[in-house]
Amino acid sequence: MPDFGPSNERELEIARIVDRISMEGRLYPSSEPEVLALLGFMMSRKDREFLGRYLQWRVENPIPK
Numbered sequence: 888m889p890d891f892g893p894s895n896e897r898e899l900e901i902a903r904i905v906d907r908i909s910m911e912g913r914l915y916p917s918s919e920p921e922v923l924a925l926l927g928f929m930m931s932r933k934d935r936e937f938l939g940r941y942l943q944w945r946v947e948n949p950i951p952k
């Protein structure tokens with residue numbers, strides 16, 4: 888897990904969605920719109936910053952199959 892892991896429920900939901908897309912083998916640096924579409928809430932600036940960092944980290948560190 889990155890050193891900036893989820894610090895609240897919203898970030899945890901973002902991480903779960905990113906991880907699910909990663910496990911399906913469909914995660915790319917351009918996957919942000921798909922993640923946004925799957926979220927059930929409007930993102931704050933802090934949420935968006937977390938999404939950007941976590942998405943980049945997960946692209947560089949895919950979940951092994």
